[in-house]
Amino acid sequence: DVIKLILKQIQVGIIGGSGLDDPDILKNKKEKKVTTPFGDPSDALITGEIDNVQCVLLARHGRLHNIMPGNVNYRANIWALKEEGCTHIIASNAVGSLQEHIKPGDVVIIDNFIDRLSSLCRKQTFYDGESGHPVGVCHLPLEPAFCELTRQVIFEVAEKLQIFIHRRGTVICIEGPRYSTKAESNMYRQWGGDVIGMTSVPEVVLAKEAGLCYAAVGLATDYDCWRETGDHVNVADVMRTFKENVIKVTKLITAVIPAIANKKWEQPVKELKDMIQANVMLPH
Ligand code: ADE
DSSP: OTTOOOOSSOEEEEEEOTTOOOGGGSEEEEEEOOOBTTBOOSSOEEEEEETTEEEEEEETTTTTTOOOGGGOOHHHHHHHHHHTTOSEEEEEEEEEEOSTTSOTTOEEEOOEEEEESOTTTSOOOSOSSOTTSOOSEEOOOOSSSSOHHHHHHHHHHHHHHTOOEESOOEEEEEOOSSOOOHHHHHHHHHTTOSEEESSSTTHHHHHHHTTOEEEEEEEEEEOTTTOSSSOOOOHHHHHHHHHHHHHHHHHHHHHHHHHHHTSOOHHHHHHHHHHHHHTEEOOO
C-alpha cells in the first residue's frame, strides 16, 4: 500500500542525475536488482551506508547513461526506493539557468516547478486504475511540491560547510531530449522560471504521492540560450560544468544524510501520509 509508511528507521534514497551517481560514496555497498508493479527501475539499486545511515543509490539515467529523460521509468524508480524502505529522497539534477544571478556551477535548492512535458509520455500517478496498482483516484496537492523540512536541512548543512546555494528556484521541466529555442527560453523567463531541466517532473510528484520526503539539489550547468552574449547550451559544456562541481555537490549531499537522520520525522511524515489519504477518492 503506497500510503502505508512504517517509520522503522530513516533511510535515504539518492537519485543521481547526469554525472552524479558515484557508488563509491557508500560504505558496505551491495547491488540489488529489483522490479516493481510498474516495471523495472533505471538500474540496480546500490544499498549501503553514509555515516551509519542506510542509503540507496539509483542512477536516474542508468549507470551507462543510456536512458533519456523521457524514457526514464519514474514510477518504477520511486516505487523501488519506497519498497526498499526509503523515507527520504535527495535528487540531483543538471539544470540550465534562466537568471543572470544563477551562474553555471551554482547550486539551487529547487522549491517549485512548471510542467512543460508532453503529458502523454510520462505517467504522473501510481493510482492509474490498473490491476495491482494502488486503488482510487488521487488528486495530489502540490503546494509545497518539495519537502520543506528536508530543504531546511540542506540550508543548514550548506551554511555549516560554507557552500553557497540559492535557497529557492522554480524549475521549468521540459520534455526534451532537445534543448529549448530562444523564444521558449525567453518565455520561460517571463513565466518566472529560474532554472530549466528535463527530469524534475514527474519524479517529485510521484515521490510526494508515495509519502516520501523529497528534495532536489539542482546544479546550474549553463545559461540555456536566452542571453545575447556567451555560449548557448550544449552537451559538452553541461558535462564539463557538472564534472567541475561534482565534488561540491557530493560533499553537500553526503553531509545532508546524517543531518536528516538527526531530525525527528514522525510528525511531518504522518501529516504527509494523512494528506495523501485525504486526497485519494476510493470507489463507493
Ligand atoms: N540540463 C542542463 N542544462 C539544461 C538546459 N539548458 N535545458 C534543459 N535541460 C538542461
